[in-house]
Amino acid sequence: MFDAIKAYLSSSLTPGEAGSMFWATIYILIITVGISLAVIAMNWLERKILAHMQIRLGPMRVGPHGLLQPFADALKLLIKEDIIPQDADKFVFWSAPVVVTMTAFTTFLVVPFGPTHAVTDMNIGILFMLGVSSLSVLGIIMAGWSSNSHYPLMGSLRSSAQMVSYEIAMGLAIVCAVLMTSLETGTGTLSMIGIVESQASQHTWFIFKFFPLGFLAFAIFAIAMVAETNRAPFDLPEAESELVAGFHTEYSGFRWSLFFLAEYAAMLAVSSIAVTLWLGGWMRPFPNWLSGSTWNTAFSLFPALTLFVLAGLCLLGTVRMPKIPQMKIQTVGLGIFGLLLGLVGLVLVIPGVRDRVQDIYWFVVKVAFFMYLYIWYRGTFPRYRFDQLMKVGWKVLLPTGLAVLIATALWGLLPQLSSAILGVLP
Amino acid sequence: MSDRTDYLDLDTKDETFLDATELVLNMGPQHPSTHGVLRVILKLDGEKVLGTECVIGYLHRGVEKIAENRTYAMFNPYVDRMDYVASVSNGLGYCEAVEKLQNVEAPPRAQYIRVILTELCRIASHQVWLGTHALDIGALTPLFYCFRDREEILKIFEKYCGARLTTHAFRIGGCIYEAYDGFEQDCLKCCTAFLPKLDEYEELLTTNRIWVRRTKGVGILNPEDCIALGVTGPVLRASGLKWDLRKAQPYECYKNFDFEIPTGLNGDTYDRYLVRIEEMRQSVRIIRQAVEGLPQGPIMAKIPKVLKPPVGEIYHSIEAPKGELGYFIVSDGSTQPYRVRVRPPSFVNLQALDKMVRGLLVADVVAVIGTLDIVLGEVDR
Numbered sequence A: 001m002f003d004a005i006k007a008y009l010s011s012s013l014t015p016g017e018a019g020s021m022f023w024a025t026i027y028i029l030i031i032t033v034g035i036s037l038a039v040i041a042m043n044w045l046e047r048k049i050l051a052h053m054q055i056r057l058g059p060m061r062v063g064p065h066g067l068l069q070p071f072a073d074a075l076k077l078l079i080k081e082d083i084i085p086q087d088a089d090k091f092v093f094w095s096a097p098v099v100v101t102m103t104a105f106t107t108f109l110v111v112p113f114g115p116t117h118a119v120t121d122m123n124i125g126i127l128f129m130l131g132v133s134s135l136s137v138l139g140i141i142m143a144g145w146s147s148n149s150h151y152p153l154m155g156s157l158r159s160s161a162q163m164v165s166y167e168i169a170m171g172l173a174i175v176c177a178v179l180m181t182s183l184e185t186g187t188g189t190l191s192m193i194g195i196v197e198s199q200a201s202q203h204t205w206f207i208f209k210f211f212p213l214g215f216l217a218f219a220i221f222a223i224a225m226v227a228e229t230n231r232a233p234f235d236l237p238e239a240e241s242e243l244v245a246g247f248h249t250e251y252s253g254f255r256w257s258l259f260f261l262a263e264y265a266a267m268l269a270v271s272s273i274a275v276t277l278w279l280g281g282w283m284r285p286f287p288n289w290l291s292g293s294t295w296n297t298a299f300s301l302f303p304a305l306t307l308f309v310l311a312g313l314c315l316l317g318t319v320r321m322p323k324i325p326q327m328k329i330q331t332v333g334l335g336i337f338g339l340l341l342g343l344v345g346l347v348l349v350i351p352g353v354r355d356r357v358q359d360i361y362w363f364v365v366k367v368a369f370f371m372y373l374y375i376w377y378r379g380t381f382p383r384y385r386f387d388q389l390m391k392v393g394w395k396v397l398l399p400t401g402l403a404v405l406i407a408t409a410l411w412g413l414l415p416q417l418s419s420a421i422l423g424v425l426p
Numbered sequence B: 001m002s003d004r005t006d007y008l009d010l011d012t013k014d015e016t017f018l019d020a021t022e023l024v025l026n027m028g029p030q031h032p033s034t035h036g037v038l039r040v041i042l043k044l045d046g047e048k049v050l051g052t053e054c055v056i057g058y059l060h061r062g063v064e065k066i067a068e069n070r071t072y073a074m075f076n077p078y079v080d081r082m083d084y085v086a087s088v089s090n091g092l093g094y095c096e097a098v099e100k101l102q103n104v105e106a107p108p109r110a111q112y113i114r115v116i117l118t119e120l121c122r123i124a125s126h127q128v129w130l131g132t133h134a135l136d137i138g139a140l141t142p143l144f145y146c147f148r149d150r151e152e153i154l155k156i157f158e159k160y161c162g163a164r165l166t167t168h169a170f171r172i173g174g175c176i177y178e179a180y181d182g183f184e185q186d187c188l189k190c191c192t193a194f195l196p197k198l199d200e201y202e203e204l205l206t207t208n209r210i211w212v213r214r215t216k217g218v219g220i221l222n223p224e225d226c227i228a229l230g231v232t233g234p235v236l237r238a239s240g241l242k243w244d245l246r247k248a249q250p251y252e253c254y255k256n257f258d259f260e261i262p263t264g265l266n267g268d269t270y271d272r273y274l275v276r277i278e279e280m281r282q283s284v285r286i287i288r289q290a291v292e293g294l295p296q297g298p299i300m301a302k303i304p305k306v307l308k309p310p311v312g313e314i315y316h317s318i319e320a321p322k323g324e325l326g327y328f329i330v331s332d333g334s335t336q337p338y339r340v341r342v343r344p345p346s347f348v349n350l351q352a353l354d355k356m357v358r359g360l361l362v363a364d365v366v367a368v369i370g371t372l373d374i375v376l377g378e379v380d381r
Helices: A002-010 A021-053 A069-079 A090-110 A125-134 A136-146 A150-185 A192-201 A213-228 A253-278 A293-300 A302-320 A325-349 A351-380 A386-424 B063-067 B072-080 B087-102 B108-137 B141-161 B183-205 B209-215 B223-229 B234-238 B269-292 B345-350 B352-357 B362-372 B376-380
Strands: B022-027 B039-045 B048-055 B312-320 B323-331 B337-343
Touching (some): A021 A069, A021 A090, A021 A253, A125 A136, A125 A192, A125 A253, A136 A253, A150 A213, A150 A253, A213 A351, A213 A386, A253 A351, A386 B209, B063 B072, B072 B087, B087 B312, B087 B323, B108 B141, B108 B209, B108 B269, B183 B269, B223 B234, B234 B323, B345 B352
Antiparallel strands (some): B323 B337
């Protein structure tokens, strides 16, 4: 048993490739728990960051600096009365949040957190991901329709129109990246791991490839993915000031929290696609410029360093807590949390561990950057109107995407074209 | 009900009503962006608005009827509860109307103090408008900036009369409170601090592409419609009409001050936004002049202890932040008014909603309600 584990851990196969049901299950469990935890963390971070952008403090009461607030909220949602409207289509109403959550989580099957850290490496990975993530629109329509109420209906119709039109621009941008993978080998790949590996072999992230084409494709994707996940400034389906809560107006308690979970999981999923396609996936920054074993070691220490900084912040917060009896539990709690982070950081210094973890770390950092962008958008932008949203999708992103796609193809063919022309010339 | 042919008639079902593409959406009275308890019944074709009908009265407290059972002085605090984000202006209008009926005039110092506080109140009211309007259009952050800066003004109110929201700052015949020590400095400091903040709001919104797209050409109201509907205030001025009671029929000491009346060109939501932003700047100008020219002297005119205005009636209106706020008071010679009728700007401006939103989208309804700057306390009274 132990040998088998050791053998697997030292191999460079994903569970899917190794055909190991056991490891696949383990990975799926880890990913499910990890995504749920990430959503909880995102909830806290979003409220905190947004609050600080808006000169507020955000949650401060439940736990030190409101750290336990998301757990308190989750508990509240779980014990809340579960209401199904009388005139709702009960079965569809019941299954809609399940569909949305399932699709959001299923996409993570093919997300490569590291060269071997994916549940499976499908040869149609990116296609699978697109296909599954666009299924979530089905759940949203189901929710809107079955609620038998006007606001959810309008929200879900908006949502479906929006998702369908932005998926096209998104697809075009993805095709650009897939085209880029075919440059060296002649045949491109749709496998998520393959895409990152081809970025490694071409010694560049695709965002910098054929500048500015790679960047343009990335920008199109980055805009379309915000629209795809119904977030500000494209949050029309759940436009709070217009449609109350959009498609989930009639949902409460646990069902509502499933929608919430799905929304954030979908955000993480599309950010993962963006990171995989354009930002080099799990690769550390500056692999060419700062190469060599010294730099490799230095960069592999980053996960531990990050945790140490976080632990330091927590301990600083502990010291700065007001010294009054009411805050005693909070102070102790924050201190213990800081020490725990520090301990995990210490574990990550161990050479064997840190080499395996650093891929995941860089992937997560890049995804976190996108998550921050999501929050930043929300704090800055007003909301588009429906017709303007469509205009942006069809009249700006789609033509630009097509142009970038053609330009990328031509640029990629440039060596062959020039040699062909030179060959014809005398 | 029967003769309103141009309104949305929901009682009779016509054949188009059964058309599956049409939808009647009940927006409010509990809705995040109807600014209180306004209920708008929307008839929609998909997202397009075919017609609206406003249902008001959810916040009706019978203020006008209450007046008939109170003495003139006792009714004064009630007017603060109408437009509660600009309570000082309400008080000013009422006090002036009774003064006119009684034929007294507030002493100059009282007038200056009144002008300073009313203009501060105009800024505060416009800040609330800007914050909520931006929130309706989806920009979350300006709301918090506006409320942060409004706090400085509320602090001045609190220091002056002890209350922040329903101030009851003025009395019939002048002011009851002398300006506190450091009042002038506080006002000037508030003004100086406010201007950069205003630039900050503008930075967030004025050139923001989404904001411009959401507001330009939305809810256009031409000058003829404005006059026909009785629309006043910034909404009227944004349509290009230079009508401001502070200049047109100067009351208090407004004729002593040098200020501009900003007007718009297109009468759309964006122009109304710009007009209100510029009005805040002009208010700062007025406050600065008033603080500099604040005369010494009494703050209360000589009025009898028991106020019994002569038999007669009076209509007096002032330029409240939202438009023309008028009081029509009928006196029968007793200590209580025979009838008080308030002409609230929000109530009249709300009439324009249907005209403005027909043919637009649902999202624009929210933007237009925001740009009309209605306060339901004032609409329903």
